[in-house]
Amino acid sequence: MPYLASKPRKSKPPAQTRLCFHCNQTRPLTQFYANRDWVDNNGKDKWCKQCLAKIRTKDEMRRYFWENNREWKENVWENALKQAETEAAKSTVYQKSNEDRRRIILEALACPIIPSLMQKTQNYKFEDHTQDVNTNSYDEAKEGGKIVEFNPSNTKDKNLKVYNEFFNGEFKPAEIEYLEGYYNGLEQDFDLSDTSLRDNAKKLAKASLLVDKVQNDYMAGRCSLQDVKDAIAQYDLLMKTGNFAACKRKPGDKGGLGSWAEIAFHLESSGHPCTRKIEWPKDDVDRTIEEFAYIAESLGLDTV
Numbered sequence: 001m002p003y004l005a006s007k008p009r010k011s012k013p014p015a016q017t018r019l020c021f022h023c024n025q026t027r028p029l030t031q032f033y034a035n036r037d038w039v040d041n042n043g044k045d046k047w048c049k050q051c052l053a054k055i056r057t058k059d060e061m062r063r064y065f066w067e068n069n070r071e072w073k074e075n076v077w078e079n080a081l082k083q084a085e086t087e088a089a090k091s092t093v094y095q096k097s098n099e100d101r102r103r104i105i106l107e108a109l110a111c112p113i114i115p116s117l118m119q120k121t122q123n124y125k126f127e128d129h130t131q132d133v134n135t136n137s138y139d140e141a142k143e144g145g146k147i148v149e150f151n152p153s154n155t156k157d158k159n160l161k162v163y164n165e166f167f168n169g170e171f172k173p174a175e176i177e178y179l180e181g182y183y184n185g186l187e188q189d190f191d192l193s194d195t196s197l198r199d200n201a202k203k204l205a206k207a208s209l210l211v212d213k214v215q216n217d218y219m220a221g222r223c224s225l226q227d228v229k230d231a232i233a234q235y236d237l238l239m240k241t242g243n244f245a246a247c248k249r250k251p252g253d254k255g256g257l258g259s260w261a262e263i264a265f266h267l268e269s270s271g272h273p274c275t276r277k278i279e280w281p282k283d284d285v286d287r288t289i290e291e292f293a294y295i296a297e298s299l300g301l302d303t304v
Contacts, residue, residue, distance in 0.1 A: 020048040021067070033119065037126030038069050045070075052115060056108040062147065063138040065118075071127040075177040076117050077110065084109035120187070121198075122166040122180055167202055178212075179205045200238060207235040 016029040025048070032044040033052070045052075045068040055061050058077065065072045084106045088094040094105050117123055129141070141147050161170040167179050182205040192198045214231040217223040 018044065020051060021046040022051040023048065025050075033115065035068060035070065035126065036124075041069075049115075053112065055111045057111070058107050061111055061114055066129055066138040066141060066147070069126055069129055070118065071125040073123060073125075075173055075180065076114070076123050078177065079181070080110040080113040080117060081106055083113050120184065122183060125165070167206060169206070175209060178209055182208050200241065204235070204238045207231070207238050211235050 017026050018029050018032060019026050020032075027048045027050070029044065031048045031050065032046075033049060034043060035041065035045045036043050038044070047064055047068055052064055055064060061077070062072055064070075087109055088102070088105055091105075094102060097105065138147070161172055162176075163170050164176055164179075167176070171179065179202075183201055186192065186201045186204065190197070190201070192201055211228075211231045214223060214228050218225065218228050
């Protein structure tokens with residue numbers, strides 16, 4: 001019987017690794033967050049995920065952003081702080097702490113939230129910090145005045161409009177925070193994998209902001225009721241055009257936006273405004289009826 005040689009097994013290619021510039025440890029490439037516009041660094045951060053996970057202060061988080069060529073956005077940090085405050089409110093230690101201690105606790109809770117926020121499309125922007133040799137490091141940048149702490153009490157800062165590339169317009173910091181919060185909500189509830197849907201979601205966020213502003217202006221006597229109706233009509237039209245209320249919801253998500261557009265869609269398609277079946281918990285009467293029906297069926301009795 002001739003000897004049959006077994007085929008040599010194909011060896012798996014070695015996993016790609018990289019040296020972390022912060023901890024000097026060699027780690028798999030998957031342990032570095034994507035930084036798609038940093039072409040010179042192969043679209044990855046210089047710090048590994050483990051180093052980022054150890055950060056517990058705002059200053060160190062800003063250092064991470066600077067040394068990894070990411071634009072720091074104060075509204076992203078404020079968003080993380082709000083989420084952290086919700087979590088901290090459950091802690092008796094936080095409630096009994098003084099103001100300085102609370103700030104330390106909030107920063108420690110906010111830092112782990114940042115990685116998920118910084119990877120969202122609207123929050124990401126490559127910013128090259130390697131061009132100026134005099135301010136190449138974070139500490140040198142702070143000493144040279146390149147790092148400026150945002151002061152929320154400064155009225156000029158709060159009212160200054162800046163251009164936002166993602167939403168294609170000039171907005172105040174509070175307006176950008178509103179737009180990003182609204183868009184994030186749509187992104188969590190709906191499948192925005194299609195370019196046209198993402199574009200429609202951005203327009204819908206701006207339309208929602210417009211409705212709020214016009215309603216406030218109307219209450220202050222600065223516009224007419226017709227202006228309010230026009231803004232609401234534009235919002236509802238975008239909602240219906242994007243088909244958000246009907247078929248673009250992510251699998252397993254049963255919630256709703258609760259807008260007039262959703263109600264209008266169900267009225268037109270089914271003739272009934274109710275968007276979902278309401279089921280009440282069973283009480284003793286319901287359970288007794290079910291038991292009676294079962295007994296009657298087993299005895300061959302007719303029931304009405």
